[in-house]
Amino acid sequence: MKFKFYFRKSSFKKDLKSAYILLSEIEKHRPVNFLEVGVYQGVTSRNVCEKLQEIHSNKFHFTGIDIFENTNKSLDNKEMTSKHNRLSNPLKHIIFNLILKKDLNSMDSVQDLLTKFKLNIKLLKGLSEDQLPNISLEKIDFVFLDGGHSYETVKKDLKLIISKLKKNKIIICDDYDQVNYGVKKAVDEYKEKVTNIINLNERLVKIVT
Ligand SMILES: C[S@@+](CC[C@H](N)C(=O)[O-])C[C@H]1O[C@@H](n2cnc3c(N)ncnc32)[C@H](O)[C@@H]1O
Numbered sequence: 001m002k003f004k005f006y007f008r009k010s011s012f013k014k015d016l017k018s019a020y021i022l023l024s025e026i027e028k029h030r031p032v033n034f035l036e037v038g039v040y041q042g043v044t045s046r047n048v049c050e051k052l053q054e055i056h057s058n059k060f061h062f063t064g065i066d067i068f069e070n071t072n073k074s075l076d077n078k079e080m081t082s083k084h085n086r087l088s089n090p091l092k093h094i095i096f097n098l099i100l101k102k103d104l105n106s107m108d109s110v111q112d113l114l115t116k117f118k119l120n121i122k123l124l125k126g127l128s129e130d131q132l133p134n135i136s137l138e139k140i141d142f143v144f145l146d147g148g149h150s151y152e153t154v155k156k157d158l159k160l161i162i163s164k165l166k167k168n169k170i171i172i173c174d175d176y177d178q179v180n181y182g183v184k185k186a187v188d189e190y191k192e193k194v195t196n197i198i199n200l201n202e203r204l205v206k207i208v209t
Contacts (some may be wrong), residue, residue, distance in 0.1 A: 004050075006042075006043060008043050011174075020196075022172060025200065026055070026167050027051070031060075031142030032052075032059065032061065032116060033141050034048060034061070034140070034143075034145075035063045035135065037143065038066055038081070038147030040146075042110035043145070044129075045114060048144070049116075049117045049120065052120075054153070058119070061065065062122070063123075063135055063140075064121065064122075064123045065128050066110075066123075067120055067125065068107040079153060081147075085159055090187075099157070102156070110123060127180075128147045129153070129160070132160045137160070141169055144174070145161070151186050155189070168195060170206060172185060173187055174203065177202040177203050187207065189206060194208060
């Protein structure tokens with residue numbers, strides 16, 4: 001399956017190898033219940049749903065959490081998630097931002113992108129620390145953790161997730177290699193407490209609960 005961008009922003013654009021590593025891990029573990037923390041414009045969500053449909057037909061469930069359009073500069077700076085709507089392609093900027101006035105970060109817009117899977121998805125708007133307790137985490141098979149990237153947030157998210165997931169479930173964390181982020185420190189604290197932690201490449205790390 002080809003990883004597609006749907007005219008939206010994604011950090012996988014400059015790193016397709018990591019995008020395909022994520023898809024191949026999904027192929028390998030065949031999760032039925034998938035959780036993405038940090039959906040942004042929904043590019044990975046859509047590709048993950050396409051992959052899950054390829055594997056399970058319509059028998060899968062995808063949950064996505066994000067603050068979506070309710071964001072502010074200080075939170076974005078703290079979590080190392082700079083978000084803006086300016087599209088690098090000037091024509092797309094005119095069409096989406098000026099004519100259609102479509103906020104690609106909004107929950108409505110991501111819902112539109114995922115409309116093909118409307119019976120399989122649930123999007124939750126809010127901070128991960130507020131939304132994770134609303135999910136039946138004990139049913140989740142696979143998490144892509146890519147929301148807030150500060151040490152405090154990753155630590156809190158991992159604590160909530162790891163305490164509820166069953167044994168031998170998968171969590172893939174993005175940006176493990178970013179020295180100014182808190183992902184590595186928070187993940188490494190679990191080294192003795194989980195079944196395994198595996199570097200898939202520099203950027204992606206896999207935790208087996
Ligand atoms: C790097 S982007 C996610 C990219 C997305 N996974 C993809 O592959 O396209 C990080 C997202 O996390 C969201 N975010 C940051 N801190 C958050 C928090 N504490 N709770 C929920 N979402 C958060 C931001 O709004 C942003 O959309």
